[in-house]
Amino acid sequence: MQKNSLKTGTPESWSKRDEQLVWHPFSPLVGEGPIMIEKGEGPYLFTPDGRKIIDAISSWWVNIHGHGRKEIAEAIAAQAMKLEQVIFAGFTHEPAVKLAEGLQEILPKAHSKIFFSDNGSTSVEVGLKMALQFWHNIGQKRTRIVAMEGAYHGDTFGAMAVGDRGAFSEPFHPYLFEVDFIPYPAGHNDEEVIEAFRKLAKSGEIAAFIFEPLLQGSAGMRAYPPALLDILMQICQENDIITIADEVMTGFGRTGKIFATDYLDHAPDIICMSKGITGGFLPLGVTSCSGHIEDAFRTSDKSKTFYHGHSYTANPLACAAAVASLDILLSEQCTRDRLRIYHQHELFAERMRDHSKVSRVRHLGTVVAFEVNTPEQTGYMNKVRDTLYKEFMDRDVLLRPLGNVVYILPPYVISNEDLDKVYNAVEEVLEKI
Numbered sequence: 001m002q003k004n005s006l007k008t009g010t011p012e013s014w015s016k017r018d019e020q021l022v023w024h025p026f027s028p029l030v031g032e033g034p035i036m037i038e039k040g041e042g043p044y045l046f047t048p049d050g051r052k053i054i055d056a057i058s059s060w061w062v063n064i065h066g067h068g069r070k071e072i073a074e075a076i077a078a079q080a081m082k083l084e085q086v087i088f089a090g091f092t093h094e095p096a097v098k099l100a101e102g103l104q105e106i107l108p109k110a111h112s113k114i115f116f117s118d119n120g121s122t123s124v125e126v127g128l129k130m131a132l133q134f135w136h137n138i139g140q141k142r143t144r145i146v147a148m149e150g151a152y153h154g155d156t157f158g159a160m161a162v163g164d165r166g167a168f169s170e171p172f173h174p175y176l177f178e179v180d181f182i183p184y185p186a187g188h189n190d191e192e193v194i195e196a197f198r199k200l201a202k203s204g205e206i207a208a209f210i211f212e213p214l215l216q217g218s219a220g221m222r223a224y225p226p227a228l229l230d231i232l233m234q235i236c237q238e239n240d241i242i243t244i245a246d247e248v249m250t251g252f253g254r255t256g257k258i259f260a261t262d263y264l265d266h267a268p269d270i271i272c273m274s275k276g277i278t279g280g281f282l283p284l285g286v287t288s289c290s291g292h293i294e295d296a297f298r299t300s301d302k303s304k305t306f307y308h309g310h311s312y313t314a315n316p317l318a319c320a321a322a323v324a325s326l327d328i329l330l331s332e333q334c335t336r337d338r339l340r341i342y343h344q345h346e347l348f349a350e351r352m353r354d355h356s357k358v359s360r361v362r363h364l365g366t367v368v369a370f371e372v373n374t375p376e377q378t379g380y381m382n383k384v385r386d387t388l389y390k391e392f393m394d395r396d397v398l399l400r401p402l403g404n405v406v407y408i409l410p411p412y413v414i415s416n417e418d419l420d421k422v423y424n425a426v427e428e429v430l431e432k433i
């Protein structure tokens with residue numbers, strides 16, 4: 001038998017075969033096909049026909065240390081030679097324990113348990129289910145969840161339910177459980193947000209409040225201040241509402257601190273993590289919780305067990321990658337790099353604030369974003385998005401605007417020179433459109 005029966009071919013033939021068979025995420029089935037990538041190194045993606053593309057969005061926010069990071073690749077290889085997978089119910093392994101201990105060092109002190117899953121959406125599902133079962137286990141009827149308008153927490157049903165209702169979720173609306181949404185804190189409506197929240201909190205029915213701390217990613221990198229979130233957290237504390245911070249995008253240094261909730265005075269009860277956790281090498285989700293939550297499950301009464309799990313829960317390779325990624329994240333070099341990017345972004349943000357074609361410039365840690373002024377209403381479906389994406393790609397810069405929102409979210413290894421190439425591409429494209 002042939003060792004490898006896959007047909008080889010030219011980049012064009014690969015693309016053709018992809019187009020015939022492969023269904024890509026968030027992509028219409030008609031229109032331009034995908035670009036073949038052969039290799040990744042640092043901030044670059046290489047195509048078979050010689051293009052070198054700067055990945056200025058860390059490949060959907062996951063490759064925090066860039067591509068092909070040797071330390072992570074080696075950690076995975078070493079682990080693969082020992083143990084690639086074992087059922088995680090009734091068994092454990094070194095990388096899982098090491099990672100749990102490593103995470104405990106950077107999580108709020110009260111966090112005592114780490115639950116593993118596979119991606120951001122599942123880390124959110126776990127957080128929601130933990131919170132709801134907490135109330136069930138202690139025999140109190142609290143069944144409602146509060147979320148923020150504009151939120152995005154993933155694509156599984158629970159995660160979709162607590163996300164903003166829009167075109168993406170429309171076909172599924174009849175199947176999503178009811179959620180109380182508070183207005184997004186847009187800067188001019190703090191009192192309205194706080195009052196809406198206080199009113200819901202006082203109902204005594206709220207089990208949990210879930211939020212993307214300080215930065216709503218998919219809604220267009222919208223930033224809101226820690227002081228406002230602290231007020232909401234305080235209301236939760238006063239009304240025994242469980243707080244769930246979705247740090248899937250903001251975690252692991254993205255906003256300047258290790259977690260965005262590190263900017264707050266109040267620590268969340270549950271934290272959802274994924275994306276950057278393995279440095280982009282392997283899928284992994286993690287949900288941590290405080291001892292207070294854990295206590296409601298710590299019983300020999302089997303009806304109170306958390307009956308949730310995935311086949312690949314705590315996959316040893318993913319855990320080994322995450323341990324290696326965490327070491328890099330906490331290194332002096334990486335800390336310096338994040339600060340350097342922050343300063344570079346700030347200089348760029350200043351230029352953008354004076355630019356006549358853009359508005360609402362925001363900058364938090366290693367993320368900088370702004371809106372391109374268009375006659376059309378803002379939003380994900382804004383037509384300028386496709387033009388911008390193509391123009392950036394024509395300049396070998398991967399930026400994936402969210403509607404008319406352009407954001408730069410680079411791997412921490414990107415050099416100042418490459419950052420300048422990205423900024424220049426943005427400024428050139430703004431001149432052109």
Ligand SMILES: Cc1ncc(COP(=O)(O)O)c(C=O)c1O
Binds near residue numbers: 120121122152217274
């Ligand atoms: C804040 C937030 N939560 C959850 C998710 C879902 O993560 P995943 O795509 O890994 O399921 C995302 C993805 O963009 C996200 O930004």
